[in-house]
Amino acid sequence: MNNTSLRSGVIFGILGGLVVFLFGAWSVMVIGVIIGLALGLTFGARVKEKDMLKAAQHELVPASVAAAVLVAISLLQNFVLAPATGKVPSDIGIVIAANIVGALGLIFFAGLTTALHALPPRQEQIGKLALLAFLIVTFPFIDSFAGLRWTPQLIFALIFVILGLGLNIVVGYAGLLDLGYAAFFAIGAYTTGILSSPQHDIHWNFWLVIWIAAAVAGIWGLILGAPTLPLRGDYLAIVTLGFGEIVPVVFKNLTKVTIQDPITCWILPGLFRLFGSSTTTQCLTLMRDEDLTAGERGINPIGRPWLPFIGEFQSDNPIPWYFLILAIILLSIFLIRRLHNSRLGRAWMAIREDELAAAQMGINPVRAKLLAFAMGATFSGFAGAFYGAYIRGIFPSVFDFSVSIIVLCTIILGGLGNINGVIVGGLVIMGADRLFLPALKDFLKGLMDHTVLPALASNHTLQLAVSQNADPILYRFLLFGLTLVIMMAVRPEGLIPSAQRRAELHAAEELAGPTIEEEITGPTVPEGKQA
């Protein structure tokens, strides 16, 4: 017991330290709270104590260890690493204050979450949700107070969480591997762009356009899903990939669109000419040389949402955007939960397990699959509309294959078929991509410029090679690829698996006793009980 508590304390301290050593002293406050929560939720769940205070006392040891590790790394960062990377160390008073706040926050939240486990299940749920809600709501304010500027990046992560939730319907619930999911994201974004940009003189209100974008994406989900239905799993993946490739190409090339009725425009004139008649017909033209998407230049600017008291959302203030995307996510989670437990949701899972058997039981697989595509695409449409309005400009190159794969990566890492898993996966992957790698790049660049490169001055070739390749952002595809390969090899059900999916993937090991992660985190709660 004592041994594991020490070990988990050290592990979580190092995890937090990884972030702190890149972001500096201020981040200790935020990271302390997050690590405290994570510690309480994982390690604290094992504490079997009916008294809240006693339960919290159990958590004191690992939390203090984690806090000590965190503080040690923070101090190391400030006084050893910061000078080596050419940064000015923060003022000692601030560092000490931030570290004390962070360490206390860690211990407090770890104790609090552990104490919650001692409550009856229902109250425990409410308590956890309240704690989570409190943190989510206060986060952007703490962030802007600490000056970390994480909120804009978090908004990106949340956009990918919505995409992940949508893709999870198609891949996780219905078991259809969709490799062209970015297409629907693009369709949502371009619908928003075309309907609300001054470029087209339409200027519709964002609150209307976001629903239209979702509906248009959903309809395209039906249209693109329909031809793929007869295909087997891996062929379906390749065809959806094809659609994912074609859609951005189409958007890139819709710059001179001419739609004419072929009969009146050249079949009839051709016939007349053939018979020597000089009659001319009126050519029916829907549009002529219309520039719909402005090609590579993209649609820019795009209209923004407006609310009373807040006014039009601005790019320099991420807080309204944060709460908007949060609202969209909550709505999505609610809808997807309901879908999951509905007749349709059960039909999806039946099809995933065995399509033939499901069809025999009276499920219409065509209808269920089409609806899965359409629903998945709809959520992508929401994300696309938000993205367009938030970035204010959309370009075809943004929606390429890698987006589809990053979304796939988030749901595979988090756990196919499980909403909590998808959210965690999205936050981890996008946090790594948008926060951790850029910070690591800065850190390495500082380290290179101030410490490593001067030491290599004698060998010019080596110096050049090192300076060129010491950029972690260059390796992001490698990291995504490794995530997929390693997860498939080691833990195909994801970090936070759904109970059903896991049983499916580990059917052979069913009788072999508890798995490794059960040893660490305790037995998994069946999904139904969490809701």
Place this chain on the structure above:
Amino acid sequence: MRAILQRLVIAALAIYIVLLLGPIAGFDVPVIAARIAADPPQQLLQFFIIGIANGSIIAIIALGYTMVYGIIELINFAHGDVYMIGVFTALTVLSVAGTIGTNPSPGRIIVALVVALVIAVVFCATLNATIERLAYRRLRNAPRLAPLISAIGMSFILENIGLIWAGQAWLIPSLGTTGGASQKAFPDLLTSLTAQFGLDVNLLAGTGIGLRFTAKDLLVIVLAAVLMISLRLFVQNTRMGKAMRATAQNRDAAKMMGIDIDRVITTTFLIGGGLAGAAGLMAGLYNNTAWWFMGFRAGLQAFTAAVLGGIGNITGAMLGGILIGLLASFSDGYLNARWTNAWVFTTLVLILLFRPSGLLGEQVGQKA
């Protein structure tokens, strides 16, 4: 009667929609018809030659897809990227051998080309077999989509390696220091070789046919034909080839007959990777570019070719490769190059929907 009428109406509607919306995707029938009528007949033949040469390269890559799919029913998504790595291997060897920039002698070029071919083939074969060992082998009995996802991950890893490789100016000075993301030049050695032997670049220049047929076209077509024929002979006539065919038919039964399945699969990946390496050298010499992302497009074209010919069928992959090459060439020539990939995909979707067994594949039931 009624059924025929129904079909006629559907066909008429389909044609109407194609004519109505086709121009958006460059498929403007009257414009194209006018263009073909206005061009001299040689132009059509010229596109034909280009199509066959490019199609040969696609066919060689397609062989790798089709053999792997035939044996373990996996779309080896990383295969196109193995080919891309082949391009960079060949480029590195040619650069180290001193054939870039310094006006090398013909003997040196020929030796360097042979060495580059051997190294690219060996390297890509080893790489492909290693990928199988690391990423696919333990997933052989997992749900069907697991190895596919693993293959996609591998593809990303290889693309990233290509991106890094293309940024190493200290290794290959001709890559330049602009980083790995841009397209890099691959030396046009065959053209300089013909010039050094005192030949016209166009081998048909003196004949008055009015077509252009260069040493590049000749080499690509001949080499592709040699590779395809030897592969076919290998699969048909050797003991290992027989084992491969047996494993493709029924893995468990083959195992019971004493065939070492792991060895057969490794050999398949070795051959596929080696062919991709050879295709890499050929494509580099023919198109004179090296790009970290080229494997993705080439891979999709090659996969389409494999499906078109009937996946698992070696002759089919060759046929499919040539047909896709021709399609791409005519689309580049008469429609617009930016739509070519879209047309290749449309072909893929249409084949999968209407003839999933491909042109030469045998009819098999749907396997879930």
